[in-house]
Amino acid sequence: MMKKIVITAMAAIVTISAWAQEPKWENLFNGRNLRGWEKLNGTAEYKIEDNAIVGISKMNTPNTFLATKKMYSDFILEFEFKVDDGLNSGVQFRSNSLKDYMNGRVHGYQFEIDPSSRAWTGGIYDEARRGWLYPMNYNPEGQKAFKNGEWNKARIEAIGSTIRTWVNGVPCADLLDNTTMSGFIALQVHSIGKAELEGKTVAWRNIRILTQDLGQFKTPEDNKVKQINAIANTISGREAAEGWKLLWDGKTTNGWRGAKLDNFPEKGWSFENGILKVHKSGGGESTNGGDIVTTRPYKNFILKVDFRITEGANSGIKYFVDTNLNKGEGSAIGCEFQILDDRRHPDAKLGVEGNRTLGSLYDLIPAPKDKPFRGGFFNTAMVVVKGNHVEHWLNGVKIIEYQRNNQMWEALVNYSKYKDWPNFGNAEEGLILLQDHGDEVWFQNIKIKELE
Template identity: 40%
Template sequence: MGTTVEGSPNSFLCTEREYGDFVLEFEVKVDPVLNSGVQIRSHRHDAERVVRFSDGKQVRNWKIPAGRFHGYQVEIANNKDGSSGGIYDEARRGWLKDPAKDPVASKAFKDNEWNLYRVEAVGDRLRTWVNGVPVVEVIDSWDLSGYIGLQVHSFKGEKPAQVRWRNIRIQDLGRHTWKRVWDGSTMTGWTPRGGGSWKIEEGALHGASVAGDTRVGYLVSDESFKDLTLRWKTKITKGNSGLFIRSEPKTLAAYEVEIDAQKRMGGFWETGGRNWVTGPEDNAGAAANDWNDLTAHLHGHRIV
């Protein structure tokens, strides 16, 4: 049981070890005046850190104070609020998915009763249920492992408020880890095709067009991939480029993650098919003439 203390900031009771992939179940009962949550794959650091992310409108640099516990939070709120089971990025990006406007999921939590939560974290896929009702699914690869923490939220009221947990259990499924697909120093495992030129400079792959050569240039991996989540940094000063995924070996027809200095950075284009599949209309979420972090998730028929 956690009890609020007036003047205290958000506080957490944390596991002593990190977890990666897992199924977590617990029951929780909270005073309706209090908001709470369970942190998953979360961290704290001894020194202040600055993280950079896009909110879709601008690129932001966000300070995380030293000692601040931060990361994914599975929300616990009253029935009127409707956010229970949503996923909030504590002390970082804010809401990743809030179910408050979902007519079914927002009503799954019962005030003044024990509520059963189920949380599945496998790879970059996070899913939640409250009392057997599916609430949210989030695809996000920022953290693949971390600590679990029970939250007592900061609170001001006439008397202390409480949140209670019981029957906390976890099925540990191991963890996903990142694998390098480029070694950072050679062209080993990659084959140039078509036009253009390629070189390695200051730990980065540089691709450039060649004057008079109208052919499109590609650098193609020797290894084939099917389902994957891919992360990379890219910088483009002018023109248009892209990263092809699930390419057809001969024609290289594929899903292309757009890399463009002017517009649609991060959008999906189907080369040799439907053209634009999805993507932003502008580059408000990209840093001009700077390195940008991109992530592509392709699992089965799902593309994010």
């Protein structure tokens, strides 16, 4: 009996010891030299000073990166950083430099270092690829974490498709993405366009990485931090719990039909690699494949659509659509979140005070000129409908809100191209539409959350 008790006690001690073990950190910088690192792309200088790596900005050079020679997949990375005011920088992770991709240009995830008033330090940027994946306007509390002119502590947890960041212990980004699962770590000295920025510095120290027992040492999930799911055409566990559903599955035409058809158009639209494309056909309104609509109406909802416009393109996302209103030529009738290349398409200069520009409630309410549009990349449009209250959002920023079914709404409609359509925009529910305006536009991540 005594022997059994002793064995049990020893097993308990071993178990406690296993759980109490310290994380096995690996130092990426020895404080003396740059062994294990190599410089890529640019010609900015890196030097060692007071046990820190110091990057020095330089004119007439592209972004310069000091990269680890070793590749990392799942890890927890910690480092301290300090940056001069006016200089933008970042730390790459799961990044690569490949001959067959932009002639070796460094690309991949970047932890943003941003001392400007924008305050996006801790956000996640996809360098030389998709642009912003987690801009910090998604997390206002996280924007307050960075201390200008001081040493700051950063933490990045990249485990599977979950990527999270912290600045000075404050959670910043929470991203789901699986585009690149392995790559190097790199310290960035950003290119500069002004001579007065030459010689400014960004420094890093106490750079260490953990690659073992990550499940034991990862930070518990914080549902208060907004999570962005960048895995195309999927619903995350958190999204499912919140009631989100895909409106397009990324593979079939299920749930969609032509606005003036009983089935999906046989031409003018295609989908490949999870991207739904309306084809270029001369710029005419609904003259090729025609608009497509959902097969059922929606009442109160939050709609998200990722879109990418080609040069000079015009399209739109419509809601409260009634396909019985317009049986003739042209697009189906409904309220429209305008999709437009404002710089190149003539429609941007028509209408009243810019109410035909990107993000506007087309021909009714203009979006602001300084909206956060990212040319050449996918952008996220969001439409929120709660009864008569409607909002337009672009990349996490609210750009329009309005009330319908009132006198002001009627006055707006009567001064627009919709004045001849009875009770325009006042329907309790309607279909959701993607517009064929004869230009190539890409769509993905079309999802909806119905509200009570």
